[in-house]
Amino acid sequence: MSVQDTMPKGGQFILEEADYNSVFTPEDFSEEQQMIARMTRDFIEGEVAPKSEEIEKLDYELTVKLLRQAGELGLLGADVPEIYGGAALDKISSSLIGEYMVRGGSFSLSHGAHVGIGTLPIVFFGTPEQKAKYLPQLVTGEKISAYCLTEPASGSDALGARATAVLNEAGTHYVLNGTKQFITNAGFADVFIVYAKIDGEHFSAFIIEKEFPGVSTGAEEKKMGIKGSSTRPLILDNVEVPVENLLGEAGKGHKIAFNILNIGRYKLGVGAIGASKWAIELATEYAKERKQFKTEIINFPLIQNKLADMAIRTYVNESLTYRTGGYLEAATQHLNLEKNVFNEAAKAIEEHAIEYSIVKVFGSEALDFVADEGVQIHGGYGYISEYKIEQIYRDSRINRIFEGTNEINRLLIPSTLLKRAMQGRLPLMQKLQTLQKELTGYMPPMDISEPTELLEAESKMLEAAKKLFLMAGGTAVQKYMQKVAQEQEILESLSNLMITIYALESALLRAKKTADRRGEAAAQLQIDMTRAYFQEVWSDVEKWAKGVLVATSEGDVLRTQLSIVKKLVRIQPLNTITLKRGIARRIIEAEQYTTAMK
Template sequence: MSATAEKTSLNGGEFLIRETEAHQVFIPEEFSEEQQMIADTCRDFLKTEIHPRLEEIDKAKSPDLMSSLMDKAGELGLLGTAVPEEYGGFGMNFNTSMLVAEVLGAGHSFSVAQSAHTGIGTLPILYYGNEEQKNKYLPNLASGAWKAAYCLTEPDSGSDANSGKTKAELSADGKTYKINGQKMWITNGGFADIFIVFAKIEDDKNLTAFIIEKSFGGITMNEPEQKLGIKGSDTRQVFFNDCVVPVENMLSARGNGFKIAVNILNIGRIKLASAAVGGSKGVLNQAINYANERKQFGISIGRFGAIKHKLAQMATKIWVCESANYRAGQNIDDLIDTLKGEGLTDAEAKLKALEQFAIECAIMKVYGSEVLDLVADEGVQIYGGMGYSADAPMERAYRDSRINRIFEGTNEINRMLVLDMYLKRAMKGELDLMGPATAV
């Protein structure tokens, strides 16, 4: 659904204090035939390429399998949904990219690899790169010819990302930077061709971002991390040892890296919530099928009130999360259209819109990840003893779900961010919190 003239759009966070008419809220039933076809392509890909190989993916000894699956996804266009057509993508709107994230969210480790590549790996170049950088990198990232990783976290800088110690030293002739440092928890590290790396130049207070090609050399890495869940996701420590990077590979301006990281995380948060809906739907469908097939006391356990209650609660929370995701996604799309109409470039409009709705992104990240955890936990309970067995699907779902409360900023950090952003906007006069509060 596109923005309409009669539609009065909300500002970010304003849903809490301003009435909205039902017809102003986008619902998934309004997705077009083309968008539904994209979703069907994603479902078919999971059905044929991912779900039959989940065990193989989790036990893969090398990153080659995941890399080959990413190649196949690229051939179907699943890596370039949000990339504009002039750079080799499909140029679909934000809500369509949310839909892709949702459906592929049922892909366990693959969904992590895909989202890291298309989100934090590609979008910094799309939104902050200059034309030369976009033309060089985006077509190959959209097709999957090159895979991307995002290097922000360090051993001593997690939630406090701007405290990173990785250094960038300008050469005497001013033509290159020498990067030295250690990054950890790097998704796709083992097969990435492109790394978005954050480092500090001299004694700068803020980080600077760089686009680093694996071919530059000076990059080494540990073996894949052994993790509780998402075992098929290639996660490593990556070391930069005198890695020489051309000055033209600085992304945006010096000292702008922390801003890039924060704004890209806004996108990652709400798309994580969409992926959580996809994962939750997958678990719910499996739980329903099992409840109908499993018999105790001569009847299907799905006829027991306690099981019905669990399934109903799971479905309700999934529906709430899905509805809120696409409502926020459409609000973002509407603002993007408005800002482009006012003369902003596509990248400028998207960044400003996502920054405006950062409150919603943080809220949905928290809610979506906790819905998935609840759904997976109840899925295990419905399966009973089989839920605890690695021979049944709930064991993997339960383990894989847990990371989402840590990804893209912990839920504790995001809860604080929501309150912080609300209060700051109220103090600036951007949101009238006192008026509605007084009325209550």
């Protein structure tokens, strides 16, 4: 049974139990996909890493040269149809390119902006004529692309853009005016995907070339991190854009903008995996060499605990991200990208918008945690730029702002779920009614007897977490109805529950699948990391659910709800100290992040 045959609807994970056969995991990588990963790694190690110091000093010429070398290897055209010069690879293959590209530091951002948000708008939403004109040159790196959505006065509120487009009297060109802010690759890009409002009202997308009169860029921004990437404002002064360069349909630029952001959020999570693995490798290597009190600090239990926590979060991030990558591949593989598939592409990408936001939030915060612990293991040397962990730490911070801030994404996750329920796309209300009947009857405490099946206790915890979300979410909706969107603190807690449930389930399904396919012994490290993560976050699950209930109920109703919560969260605690020591030992033996037993 393939992922394509069993692909769930977006957000469905919160309502139903998933089958581990229906999710893609890293253990499913094909030999071809692994070969692409190795090729990317070799390119970074051989061509990019030795020049990292020059790249970090904003050497445009070098960055463009390396991008063209990447183009020669096919690393710029993974998502582009073959007819336009691309490789037409599956989404998992292009994800692996992104994961291994991150070791190129700022170069990976230049690459990602070009192949992702800079090229994909044309791939998914362009006409055949636009694709034929621009994609072959973007695939080779002859031309570099940039994505221009943010403005000085509109960041998260993308539709509040002030850039304007007016059709000239001859009907041949749109005249664009405005300024775009924080544009990656602006200093050397040749093609810009620009959003503006036709007649100040209809939000639309345009393909603009650097050579068009009136196009200019401002000064480079001085940034905290990603210093080797170009970040400038794009200035449009009466720029005449041919009508055939309108991307998609007039007034429907939001479909392009939001869906490209969806893919961008997913790819950001992929990059976070690669950077986390890199940080673990650097921290392990340093801890094996650094001596304090006449012994290598790798032998200190607290250092091992940090390495275990870093590995656990990376494992969970890897599990939920590639699970989502499987959904992206299944949703888009049927699209004939040689043609104009505007509406079909928008529908396919939008389906798992909830999961893409989860990937973005979880991945960016997991990387921040891993990078921070990596610096701590390095001690004072972690604060010195000579050590790569310092760069990883600085570069990681932008990810919680990129592609919509984590706060915005947290609001989107539960609000999108509720919107789909109102549209009849998900049976949320029916599930709430069924749960309400169950909860009002007799409910015994969670069974904490000795489990007889693999990860049985964790499976019960996951089921309880979903009930907690539905109870808390249903109570909030019942109290506030449509106005729940204004209760941002409540939405944040509901979002945290959804993110954590998706993370728990993804880790659990992956460990079960590996055990089924390769044997329990081979899956033991994944099992241990899954169990440790369940224990670590369980108190947070209780806290978020209680927080929503206390804010939305009172009196006897609240007391009854809290008693139900108490029954649902009752678990048998595990000795996570022992679990984490075993996890750390495997990382130390491998001298890198690993999910396999030796």
